[in-house]
Amino acid sequence: MSAAPAHAVDPAELERLRTEVRGRVLLPGDAGYDEARLPWNRSVDQRPAAVVEPADVADVQTVLRIARAAGAGVTTQPNGHGADGALEGVVVIRPVAFDELVVDEQARLVRIGAGVNWGRVLAALDGTGLIALAGSNPEVNAVALAIGGGHSMFSRKYGLTARSIIAVELVDAAGEVRHVTDADDPELIWALRGGGGLFGVVTAIELALYPGDRLFGGGLLFPIAHAEAVLEAAIELSRDEPELGLDLGLMRFPDAPMVPPPLRGQTVATVSLVHIGDEASGRRFAERLLAVAEPIADTLAPFTIGGLAAVAAEPVDPMPVADFGSALDLTAEGFPRAFVEAFLAGAEAGLGRASVRAMGGAIVEELGAGQSAVGAIGAAGLLSSGVVLFDPAIDVEASLRPLRELAAAFPAEGTVPTFLGGGSTLADAYGPEVLERLAAVKRRVDPEGVIRSNRPLG
Missing domain, CATH: 3.30.43.10 (Uridine Diphospho-n-acetylenolpyruvylglucosamine Reductase, domain 2)
Structure with a gap:
């Protein structure tokens, strides 16, 4: 920053x-x-x-x-x-006092205060038959994820979270309270849909909701010996089913008491999937993965929107982390093997996890993409990785270098700012035309540069 x-x-x-x-x-x-x-x-x-x-x-x-x-x-x-x-x-x-949360089922929208995390939103939607384009971690702030672009396990069906923003309420740099929509300031709301917190202090947003009365999904863990075949099958499934939410990756569990004995010290391949539909059709998708190898763990089940966070089961407690994210062409020949080799090399130095979120579907095809800074993204996958730094002896650069080399070998254009790692700017996500347009909005609404963001323009 x-x-x-x-x-x-x-x-x-x-x-x-x-x-x-x-x-x-x-x-x-x-x-x-x-x-x-x-x-x-x-x-x-x-x-x-x-x-x-x-x-x-x-x-x-x-x-x-x-x-x-x-x-x-x-x-x-x-x-x-x-x-x-x-x-x-x-x-x-810290906007903790802005805790408003109102679900309007008839209008299919939810109003969310800037202090509300996704866990509360998901719980409020339970029983409505409606879903929001939520993040995978219940402790992630809903507003921050949305204005930063936001990728959901529902995005291949309904698009990126930023594009579901209907209205934003903020206090601009001059202290003016503004309710921003496409009707009154289309250029500012375009910037707020993916440009992050550069344009004012956001106090609330309104997001569109989508049909999702039946959901099926969960996670599968496979022995590392089958990782390449499992990843290949998952990538093929992502090509064939462009509306299916898929996250495929690799993980090394620490040899520690808090890890269940069967997984303690193990390295595994992971696939998480989310299907908007019934269990029978969802299991047919999963069978294509289960036919490749027998999983070590299988949490696939029908669930309601309130249980979405259990699919990824990400850590919620604060911790020291070094991360790296990048767009990847996971459909390129040789990617599964290269991914496994890169992860194993990094894991020897301390890398704990690396996953690739499948893109495509509505993320690239949605007609409304032109109304958001995040736009239509053509990359086949987005890499997310992390090194937990509880041990000061961990060499962060050695841990992440193999993944940086993987990204260079399988490049793709375009990413979502919320997937960027430390030290990144919006220039790592957007091209010159989008950056200049964002800069023009910034000059208009905050000419003195009072408002700062985790992701500056460049």
């Missing part, structure tokens, strides 16, 4: 936050500051000029006014899953 130099910030001005903001304010040196400044990713040592939990929209306006006067930037960080910078000279807003 780009940030104003620390010496440019007037600390006396920031002291006014204590008396003029009704919500919680923590400045460096305060009791509780060191805990409040921590992002979800504990490997990021961010030290912002202040951490503020605004009580309401008026508080947000006050924070922006005081930050401008102090020469500080402002960024919104609900949980810190995408934290990626030291944040000197930046005021961090």
Whole structure:
């Protein structure tokens, strides 16, 4: 993240936050500051000029006014899953008080406050027969994922999450409260659909909901000896069934007591799938994978939208992580073997997981793609990988280098910003034309560059 130099910030001005903001304010040196400044990713040592939990929209306006006067930037960080910078000279807003959540079944939309995580949204949708284009982790913030592009296991059927944004409520850099839709500012909402938090402090969004009364899916784990054949079968399935949600990958479990004995210290191939439909048709898809090898574990079952997070079963507790993401051509000849070889090489140095989310379907074909910055993405797959840094002796570069080489050997164009790893900018996701258009919107709504983001333009 780009940030104003620390010496440019007037600390006396920031002291006014204590008396003029009704919500919680923590400045460096305060009791509780060191805990409040921590992002979800504990490997990021961010030290912002202040951490503020605004009580309401008026508080947000006050924070922006005081930050401008102090020469500080402002960024919104609900949980810190995408934290990626030291944040000197930046005021961090934690929008915990913006906890509104309203499901309108008749209009097929959900209104979500900026402090709400996906787990709450999914629980609220249970029993409605409707689904949102949710992320795979219940502790990920719903607004942050949506404005950052957002890929869901439902995206091959209904498109990327950003494209389902109907309206955004925000406070802009000048302190003006705005309700942004296609009707009143089509260029700004285009930018908000994938441009992230660069354009204001978002307080709520409205997302479209989609039919999904019957769901089937879960995860399969296979012995590493069958990894290449399993991955090949999963890739072929992704080609044949463009609406089926698929995530295929590799994982090395630590040899630790918290891991079940059959998996302790094991390296496995993984396939997660989500089918919008009945169990019978979903199992027919799964049989194509089960015919290749017998799984070590099988959690496939019918489920409701409230149980979506169990499909990926991702970690929810904060931890130190180094990550890497990239677009990949997983359909290229030789990819399954190269993926396995790259992962095993990285695992010897500490790599714990690497997975590829299948793209295609509505992600590339949806007619409404032109109304969002994230656009139509032609890449066949998106890589996500991580090294957990509990052991300080882990060599991060050696762990991730084989995957960087894999991405170079099987390149693809276009990605979703929420899949980018640390140190990335929007220039790693978008081409020059989109970046210039985003920059033009930024100049119009925030000419002084007060609003900062985890993903700057470049």
